[in-house]
Amino acid sequence: MTLSRRQLLTAAAGVSVSGWLGRLAAADAKPRRSVVLLWMAGGPATIDLFDLKPGHDNGGPFRPVDTTAPGLRIGEHLPNLAYHGHRLAVLRGMSTREGDHGRGTYLMRTGVVPSAAGIQYPTVGSLLSKELGDPAGELPNFVSIAPQRFFSQEAYSPGFLGPQHAPLIVGDGQFGPNVPDIDAVLRVADLARPRTVAEDAAATRLDLLRGVHDDFAATHPGGVTRAHAAAYDRAVRLMRSAGGKVFDLTEEKANVRDAYGRNLFGQGCLLARRLVERGVPFVEVTLGGWDTHSNNFDQVRALCGTLDRAWAQLMTELTERGLIDRTTVVFAGEFGRTPKINQQRGRDHFSTAWSTVVAGGGVKGGQAVGRTSADGVTVTDRPVSAADFLATLCRIVGVDPEKPNMSNVGRPIPIADRGANPVTEVVA
Amino acid sequence: MSIRAWALAALMIAAPARAADPATDLAAVIDKHLAADWAARGVVPAAPADDAEFCRRVYLDVIGRTPRVAETLDFLDDKAPDKRTKLVDRLLGTAPHAAHFAAVTRAAWLPQSVAGANFAGFGFQLETWLRKQYRDNVPADRTVRALLEVPYQVQVTGQVGNTFRFVQPVGNDPDHRTIVGFYQANEAKAENAAAAVSRLFVGVKLECAQCHDHPFAPYTKEQFWEFAAFFADLNRVPTADAPPGPQGTRNRIQLPNSSQVVVARFFDGTSPEWNEVTSPRQELAAWLTSRQNPYFARNLANRMWAHFFGVGITDPVDEPGDANPPSHPELLDALGKAFAAGGFDNRLLVRAITRTKAYQLSSRMSHPTQADARRFARMSVRGLTPAQLFDSLVSATGYRESAQQRANTFAGFVQPGNPRSLFLNRFTSTDRPTEAGTTILQALMLMNGQFLDAQTAPDTAELLGAVADIPGWDTKRRVETLFLAALARRPTADELERFSSHVERGDRRKGLGDVFWVLLNSPEFLFNH
Numbered sequence: 001m002t003l004s005r006r007q008l009l010t011a012a013a014g015v016s017v018s019g020w021l022g023r024l025a026a027a028d029a030k031p032r033r034s035v036v037l038l039w040m041a042g043g044p045a046t047i048d049l050f051d052l053k054p055g056h057d058n059g060g061p062f063r064p065v066d067t068t069a070p071g072l073r074i075g076e077h078l079p080n081l082a083y084h085g086h087r088l089a090v091l092r093g094m095s096t097r098e099g100d101h102g103r104g105t106y107l108m109r110t111g112v113v114p115s116a117a118g119i120q121y122p123t124v125g126s127l128l129s130k131e132l133g134d135p136a137g138e139l140p141n142f143v144s145i146a147p148q149r150f151f152s153q154e155a156y157s158p159g160f161l162g163p164q165h166a167p168l169i170v171g172d173g174q175f176g177p178n179v180p181d182i183d184a185v186l187r188v189a190d191l192a193r194p195r196t197v198a199e200d201a202a203a204t205r206l207d208l209l210r211g212v213h214d215d216f217a218a219t220h221p222g223g224v225t226r227a228h229a230a231a232y233d234r235a236v237r238l239m240r241s242a243g244g245k246v247f248d249l250t251e252e253k254a255n256v257r258d259a260y261g262r263n264l265f266g267q268g269c270l271l272a273r274r275l276v277e278r279g280v281p282f283v284e285v286t287l288g289g290w291d292t293h294s295n296n297f298d299q300v301r302a303l304c305g306t307l308d309r310a311w312a313q314l315m316t317e318l319t320e321r322g323l324i325d326r327t328t329v330v331f332a333g334e335f336g337r338t339p340k341i342n343q344q345r346g347r348d349h350f351s352t353a354w355s356t357v358v359a360g361g362g363v364k365g366g367q368a369v370g371r372t373s374a375d376g377v378t379v380t381d382r383p384v385s386a387a388d389f390l391a392t393l394c395r396i397v398g399v400d401p402e403k404p405n406m407s408n409v410g411r412p413i414p415i416a417d418r419g420a421n422p423v424t425e426v427v428a
Numbered sequence: 429m430s431i432r433a434w435a436l437a438a439l440m441i442a443a444p445a446r447a448a449d450p451a452t453d454l455a456a457v458i459d460k461h462l463a464a465d466w467a468a469r470g471v472v473p474a475a476p477a478d479d480a481e482f483c484r485r486v487y488l489d490v491i492g493r494t495p496r497v498a499e500t501l502d503f504l505d506d507k508a509p510d511k512r513t514k515l516v517d518r519l520l521g522t523a524p525h526a527a528h529f530a531a532v533t534r535a536a537w538l539p540q541s542v543a544g545a546n547f548a549g550f551g552f553q554l555e556t557w558l559r560k561q562y563r564d565n566v567p568a569d570r571t572v573r574a575l576l577e578v579p580y581q582v583q584v585t586g587q588v589g590n591t592f593r594f595v596q597p598v599g600n601d602p603d604h605r606t607i608v609g610f611y612q613a614n615e616a617k618a619e620n621a622a623a624a625v626s627r628l629f630v631g632v633k634l635e636c637a638q639c640h641d642h643p644f645a646p647y648t649k650e651q652f653w654e655f656a657a658f659f660a661d662l663n664r665v666p667t668a669d670a671p672p673g674p675q676g677t678r679n680r681i682q683l684p685n686s687s688q689v690v691v692a693r694f695f696d697g698t699s700p701e702w703n704e705v706t707s708p709r710q711e712l713a714a715w716l717t718s719r720q721n722p723y724f725a726r727n728l729a730n731r732m733w734a735h736f737f738g739v740g741i742t743d744p745v746d747e748p749g750d751a752n753p754p755s756h757p758e759l760l761d762a763l764g765k766a767f768a769a770g771g772f773d774n775r776l777l778v779r780a781i782t783r784t785k786a787y788q789l790s791s792r793m794s795h796p797t798q799a800d801a802r803r804f805a806r807m808s809v810r811g812l813t814p815a816q817l818f819d820s821l822v823s824a825t826g827y828r829e830s831a832q833q834r835a836n837t838f839a840g841f842v843q844p845g846n847p848r849s850l851f852l853n854r855f856t857s858t859d860r861p862t863e864a865g866t867t868i869l870q871a872l873m874l875m876n877g878q879f880l881d882a883q884t885a886p887d888t889a890e891l892l893g894a895v896a897d898i899p900g901w902d903t904k905r906r907v908e909t910l911f912l913a914a915l916a917r918r919p920t921a922d923e924l925e926r927f928s929s930h931v932e933r934g935d936r937r938k939g940l941g942d943v944f945w946v947l948l949n950s951p952e953f954l955f956n957h
Contacts, residue, residue, distance in 0.1 A: 102546045114540070140868055151546070153856060166867040172853070173842045190872040194881040205942050208930065212923075212950040219792040220957060221799075224809045228951050231866035235875065238868065 033132050033326050033361065033397045034276040036283050037125065038269075038311060040333030041148045041175075042290035043104070045347050046355035047339055048300050049075045050090045050368075053376045058339035060297055069366030077304035080312030086366040087315060087324070088359045089426040093370025093379040096335060096386050099349040101151040101291070104334030109155040111390035111416050119407055120159035123167070124390060125282040127415050130165050131399045132281035138243045140234065143275055145186065145268040145285045146171035151334070160407040164230055167284075170247065170271075171264065175288045177306075179264045186264075186271055187247045191239055206236065246274050259313045266310040273317050276327050290333060294344030315359065324360050328396050331357035332389070339376035353379045356389060362396035364428045384423055391420035395427045451779035454766045458784045461759035462804055472795040474806035477788050479504055480917035481957075482512060485807065486782060487916075488956045489736055490519040492528030493819035497891075497912045504918075516782045520775050523563065524819075529774075530558035531815055532735065537628055538613050542856065550609030557606040568728050568772040569717035572629055576713035578607045582616050582662055593617075595662070611662065618663045618681060622656035627746045629716055631727030632695070649683075650690060657681040657692035658712040679708040719768040726764030730754075732777045733763065736787055738810040738956075739801045755802040791957035810956045814855035817954070818848050824913045824948065825883040826891035847879040866954070874949050884945040886937040892944050896937045903928045906940055914947035 052075055053059035064073035067085020074082060074090070081088070098104040098113060106114045110121040122130075125142045133141030144167035149156050158165035171185045179185055193202050213232070217225045238244050249257065249267055252274075260266035268285035275283045287307055292299045311329070318324040336354020337347035353372045359365060370382035384392070394401035394415055401420060404412035416422075466473055477485070483503045487495045495503070503515060519525055534555040535542050541551025561571045579598040593616035597604035614620035627633045660681040679692040679702060692708050693699050700711035716724050727745070734740035741763070742754040754760045763777075770776040781787050791807040793799070798806040812820065822829055833846045843849040854873050874880055882888040886896040895901075895909050907927045911919040919927065927946075931939035947953055 100546075153542075163867045163870075166869075168868055188872065189869065190876040190878075192876060194876055194878075194885075196881060196885045201938065201942060204930070205945055208927070208942065208946045209949055211926070212946060212952065216951045220809050220951070221793060222809055224811060224955060225951055228866045228954065231868055231871045232875075232949075235868045235871035239872075239876075 032134075032279045032281050033328070034279070034281050034283070034323075035125075035128055035132075035328045035330060035393070035397060036269075036272045036276060036285065036314065037330045037332065038307075039147070039284050039286045040290050040307075040331065041105075041151065041286050041288035042292075042333065043101070043335045043337055043349055044290040044303075044333045045292060045296055045300050045337040046094075046333075047336065047347070047376050048297070049078065049304070050355040050357060051092045051372055051376065053339065053374065056375055058341065058375050058377075060341060062297065062300075067366075072366055072368055075304065077301050078308045078312075080308050081315075084312060084315040084359065087363065088357055088365050089363050090368040091356045091358070091370055091384050091389070091392075091423060091426070092368050092372055093382040093384045094336065094351075094354045094356055094389070095379045095383040096351045096354075099335060099351045101334060101349075102155075103152075104349075104351060105152040106155040107386045108332060108334050108389070109152075110159075111387045111420070114152075114154070119413070120154070120157065121413075122159035122161045122165065122405070123156050124393065125167055125284055126158035126161050126165040127390075127405075128393065128397060128399065129282040130161055130405075131403070131415075132397060134279075135164070137279070138237055138241050139246065139275070139278055139280050140168035140238070141165075141280065142167045142282045143272075143280055143284075144169045145271055145283065146174050146264050147284070147286050148173070148175055148288045160413075161405060163227055171268070174264060175286075177263060177289075182262070182264055182267050183249050186249060186267060188238065188244065191244050191247070193239070243278075246278055247271065249274075256317075259309075261306055261309045261313075263306055265306050266313075269310040269314045273314055273321075273323075276318070276323060277321065290337075292337065292346055293342070293348055294346035296337070296341070296345060296347045318360065326361045328361045328363060328393070329359040330393065331359075353377060356384075358392070358396060358426055362398065362428050364426050367426070369423055369425050382423070382425075385420070387417040387420035388422060391416035391422035392424075392426065395422045395424065449779075450766070450770055451776055451783060454763075454776070454780035455783035457762050457766070458759060458780065459786060461756055461762065462784075462786050465756060465803065466805060469797070469803065471797040471803050471805045473786075474789045474792060474794050474798055476785070477790045477807065479512075481790060482788055483515065484916035485956060486512075486516060486519065488812070488816060488820070490516060490528070490778065490782075491522055491524040492531070492813075492816050493524065493823045494953075495916050496823050497909060500912050500916045512788070513779075513783060516779060520565075520778060526559045526562035528816075529562045530555045532813070533558050533562075535813070536731070537624070538610065541609075541613050547613040550613040553606040553609035554613075557603055560603075562774070565773065565775055568767075568774055569724070570772075572724075573713045573717055574603070575607055575610060576625070576709050576716070577707075578604050578611075580604075580608050580611060580661075593662075616662050618656045618659035618661075619653075621659045621662060622652070625659075625712075625716075626655060626695075629727065630695075630723045631730065631742070631746050632723070633746045651693075651695045653681060653683050653690045654693040655695055657690055658708045660692070660708065717772075722761075722764055725768040725772070726760055728772070729763040729767040729777060730760060732774065733781065736778075736781045737801075737804060738808040739804075743802065807957060809951075812954065812956055814852045816956070817855060818851045820953070821851075821879070821883070821948070824891070824953070825889065826894070826913075827879075827883060828890065850877075850879070874954070880945065880948060884941045884948065886941055889941070889944070892941060896940045903931050903936065907931060907943055910940065910944050910947060914944065914953050915950075 047053060047058070048060060048062050052062060052064040052073070054063055063076045065076045065079065065082055067074055067082040067088070069085035069088070072085050072088065072090070074085070096104065096107055098107045103114055109123045111124070112121050125144065129142035142165065144156065147156055147169060156167060168188065170188055174185050193199070213229060217229065245251070249270060252270060257267065257270060260270045265285060265287040272283040272285050287303065289299070289303055314329065315324070318327050335349055335351035338350040342348060353376060370384060371380050372378065373380050391401035399415065401416040401422060402414045402418060404414050407413040465471070480500065483500055484494055487493060503511065508514065534551055538547065538551045538554060541547040580595050581598055583594045583596060585592050585594060595608045595611045595616045597608050611621055614624055657680055661678060663681060680689050682689050694715055700715065715721060719725070730740045730742050731745050734743065734745055741756050741760045742752065744752065767777060786804045789806050791809055793806055801808045821827065829848065833848055836843060836846065836849070842853045854870055883890070884892060886893050891913055892910070895906050904924055907924060908918055911917060911923070927943045931943060933939065
């Protein structure tokens, strides 16, 4: 017996082969939960940002300032963010035990320590966008802006969730304060048809490609062929639809662009707002340069200038546009930095006691949860592990952290480790 | 019967026996087991692969790229009945074979060196050594022994709380310098090295048991640390005051956050006969690679099987246990025994597997019972590794890649202007081959990227330019050559008609560019099947 071509095609097609090159999916009217992860590559000195120790030798020269939330004080170099204090919840008890950039990055972004090999754990953006996103949407569900993947490529991988949950990356490998032509860097690579190919020729090519694809899929049904079809389908839709335009920051007014800061991180945050506005469920924007082993305070002051402006403006615009209640903004890096100031006026890697921040939608703001000792060296109240942190994010956006996904080793693995203890105090 | 006639008859009987090839025998054993399984389950295997399908598959599996036009034609035109066997034998002797197997082995042995820049350098070192091992066809037991027995010492630099452990070879053997990267990439920690060695060479993933008793298999935390104790010399830091002690202290390790000390023990429960001369790692190597140790031979043979079929007989290859039984236990056993009996000759397995009917089945599904990849009733469709993809693009397009570009692709750092670096970065993935797919960015790069654009535009393309401009060819011959280049087969009558008429409708050169673009974006090109 042989299967009919139709039967095999149906089996092979899965979600979208019938739609590829065809009509676009109807616009999804339902407002979606979104997360914007502000990823601080290199390990931010959170002791100088969110858990200051004035009066102690470890505290350094920076002073805390009041925020709009009574009792919540943050670093003096985040003056604009202080206006959003009532929306911020600071987790001061982060304690994660991995002090290497690669391992810490992997741990904070997957919720598990890297093991010699084996299980390919998905990155947080893949985990949450899978739950929150629309598999047939016009835009990708997970966008990573200017990631610095060299610490750990695997920490950016969809792992066992498969390539359909991989991040769409823009500005790959770009970093530093002087990135030329940010507008071009933040566009989707290779989105435009090559100049050598005319529009009608491109359409003909896709027609012919569909023919050979269908022939192959008919006789070679299965997951691999299906994933290939789905990726081409979404790529073509992104090329054809207005969706690609969302990456064109020149559509924004100059004063809006200025308000975010004319640098890669600032413009990345603006892009994040544009993506969230169109329902993209997970966007991450990276700010690197936090590896301040020497001259920590001058470097942190400079980084804060970039961070404060962009983050505060993002909060402001999300509020003005009525998006803040469905958008959670997260601040995290791979670890914090040593309370003790070293001989180069620097701070070294430190994962025992540090801070992260959650803000906006789903967050009970205006508070700090957890406490560190007067010298900042140990967590004295409410310690939070990487798995706890991941489970907390799940709770904030309304996802069950124990929901299992089928892994590459043939057994189900929950989003966050079963022992994880979400910080429910910050969940609205 | 005259003596002469008798002698002739004896010679005729003896001759085939003398020529008997263990690879052919093993291939017959494999086919017998699979055929019995198919019969028992009512599975109808796919049709045999034709020469073109076989040729492309075997090039990808053995040397890591698709065949060039001339190579495909040579094979298709060859009338020798044993040309498939000969092709494999020839490919095994080439440098790209050693390079491909070394790259695949490196990715399996040191996955951390593929995905992150931290360890990329150590991965390249190990790969260099592995390439030599495969080139010289060093038996697998000797390779693994060399890895386990390499003499090293550990230096610790930095201050307390922020130290770096540096593994250095003892002596001046240049091989040792490249091998120690394995231990460095495992962070010079006994527990990491033990977990990797157990997973890679025993086929048992023990690392869960590092922190707690293994949840899915009968391995305890204590068993894990007993295994780790064979690598206790990594954790111990010899100093001037305390040189490495006698055997009595070298074979034991302290559990973390505990005062418990355990002595090295194999996890079948046996112990070496400790002496003052042999180090724990030497004892482990001897036990592991012994022909009587069924784990080692079976696991390595299974990994080789998975390389050629995309799915292991035990799959995942390193998660044995009640929850993950082998699909064909007797076959796995037979493979392991034949591998050990053959002196752990990797090429024996390659020759045997590629001679089987199973490997030579088509990937085209012709019956619903072929859907389960673990019955091996049709060849599975597998994703290409990033290097396989780029090497195949080079092979198909005729792109002249400089040696400098080829060598200079440091993981994690993209080099603008180096297409290999751009491709490897965009396509790096840790997916299993039978689950690999494509991402949106990968699809965009293949459709619109600079490299493919240049190679599908007749004015800039190497092979396409020649095919478009060669005088005297008709359209069909040009289209056929593009099929041979991209898909290593001739087009069907229908395809030839469809694509030729497209080319003849407009500008011939541009039309041929369209054809080549379509073929290079097709799943038939992008997957091994």
